[in-house]
Amino acid sequence: MDLLNYAFMQRALLAAVLVGITAPAVGIYLVQRRQALMGDGIGHVAMTGVGLGFLLSTSPVWMATAVSILGAVLMELIRWYGRTRGDIALAMLFYGGMAGGVMFINLAPGGSNANLTSYLFGSLSTVSQSDVTAICLLAAFVVLVTLGLRRQLFAVSQDEEFARVTGLPVRALNLLTAVTAAVTVTVAMRVVGLLLVSALMVVPVAAAQQLSRSFAATFAIAVAIGVSVTIGGTVTSYYQDVPPGATIVLLTIAAFIALTVLATPLARRRARALAAARPVGDPAECAIPATRAAGDGAGA
Numbered sequence: 001m002d003l004l005n006y007a008f009m010q011r012a013l014l015a016a017v018l019v020g021i022t023a024p025a026v027g028i029y030l031v032q033r034r035q036a037l038m039g040d041g042i043g044h045v046a047m048t049g050v051g052l053g054f055l056l057s058t059s060p061v062w063m064a065t066a067v068s069i070l071g072a073v074l075m076e077l078i079r080w081y082g083r084t085r086g087d088i089a090l091a092m093l094f095y096g097g098m099a100g101g102v103m104f105i106n107l108a109p110g111g112s113n114a115n116l117t118s119y120l121f122g123s124l125s126t127v128s129q130s131d132v133t134a135i136c137l138l139a140a141f142v143v144l145v146t147l148g149l150r151r152q153l154f155a156v157s158q159d160e161e162f163a164r165v166t167g168l169p170v171r172a173l174n175l176l177t178a179v180t181a182a183v184t185v186t187v188a189m190r191v192v193g194l195l196l197v198s199a200l201m202v203v204p205v206a207a208a209q210q211l212s213r214s215f216a217a218t219f220a221i222a223v224a225i226g227v228s229v230t231i232g233g234t235v236t237s238y239y240q241d242v243p244p245g246a247t248i249v250l251l252t253i254a255a256f257i258a259l260t261v262l263a264t265p266l267a268r269r270r271a272r273a274l275a276a277a278r279p280v281g282d283p284a285e286c287a288i289p290a291t292r293a294a295g296d297g298a299g300a
Contacts, residue, residue, distance in 0.1 A: 017230065
């Protein structure tokens with residue numbers, strides 16, 4: 001493949017693989033917690049970090065990481081204490097983050113909104129060696145957290161009250177999940193873009209749930225889908241000269257649709273098998289409805 005002869009494509013493909021691993025790895029916990037759009041909110045906040053990076057002539061990736069972590073912690077605090085008007089506070093945080101990014105980058109010497117484009121929608125040619133180094137370090141942190149603490153994070157994601165009764169530090173684990181999501185957003189912004197990263201965190205997980213009932217299998221399938229679509233989107237972007245972020249997201253949605261179509265007859269066949277295995281003498285109310293059986297096949 002001739003694209004591997006170019007250093008910028010080597011960097012882009014490496015970044016794409018890391019994004020394909022980290023985004024679904026964090027996304028599976030967000031989906032379990034019913035916080036699928038958290039990545040989108042963090043992406044808005046991260047724009048302020050990118051703008052500050054240009055204004056202060058520092059690395060936009062590291063600055064976006066710091067601001068995203070701060071924003072994620074604030075979001076989690078609002079979730080804890082702002083139950084009555086928390087949605088308004090979150091809206092101000094999200095839109096303030098976007099407005100701050102635009103303002104700071106325009107105040108930067110030689111800055112303009114055009115500088116934000118590669119961070120908003122992803123760009124292959126602008127992934128520098130320093131970006132790759134930052135992405136590798138941040139991705140290593142994400143993988144260590146999502147795999148090393150998978151049992152604890154899953155327990156908290158499923159039922160906070162039960163996890164608290166068992167002695168788990170629920171608030172600390174919630175904060176860690178939020179911080180890990182923030183780090184993932186900054187890992188992905190150079191490839192997918194801040195405005196599209198949430199799709200890569202959520203859709204591969206939803207696609208994997210069409211085929212698997214267990215958490216471990218869903219995790220593995222989601223990561224496999226994430227790596228496949230990020231590599232496929234990056235290669236397609238190079239040959240067809242199309243935006244990488246949009247291409248990756250469209251491929252992810254296509255994978256979800258394909259797996260949904262494939263899973264539907266499998267779920268029906270499983271439902272028929274369960275119905276056939278039911279003893280003849282069982283009362284009718286013991287039967288498993290086909291719709292529920294199909295829904296169970298989509299669970300993690």
